[in-house]
Amino acid sequence: MRPISARAPLALLLALPLLAGCLERGRAPLAESMGDDDQFCQANGTVKVGSPEYVACRKDRDVQRQRLEARADRKQRDLGEYMLNHPDRP
Numbered sequence: 001m002r003p004i005s006a007r008a009p010l011a012l013l014l015a016l017p018l019l020a021g022c023l024e025r026g027r028a029p030l031a032e033s034m035g036d037d038d039q040f041c042q043a044n045g046t047v048k049v050g051s052p053e054y055v056a057c058r059k060d061r062d063v064q065r066q067r068l069e070a071r072a073d074r075k076q077r078d079l080g081e082y083m084l085n086h087p088d089r090p
Contacts, residue, residue, distance in 0.1 A: 034061065034065060034068070037057075037058055037061045037062075040057070040061065041057035041058055041061070042054070
């Protein structure tokens with residue numbers, strides 16, 4: 001049997017990937033996949049920063065990002081409800 005001091009590093013090594021997953025919490029991967037709004041809105045080269053077209057483009061991107069996050073939240077909530085209502089199905 002190993003002494004307790006020898007098991008502690010092994011337990012920490014096994015728990016490290018689980019703890020690393022906590023660092024990712026709070027970041028929205030769907031929103032990040034949309035890319036940089038500034039580059040997107042200036043892509044055609046005719047839109048200048050501060051112009052009404054640029055402001056409208058940035059607002060549209062914000063609405064798209066909010067819809068993506070709401071859709072992802074709704075899907076996660078629906079999955080949780082399904083799992084609660086159907087405990088016999090994996």
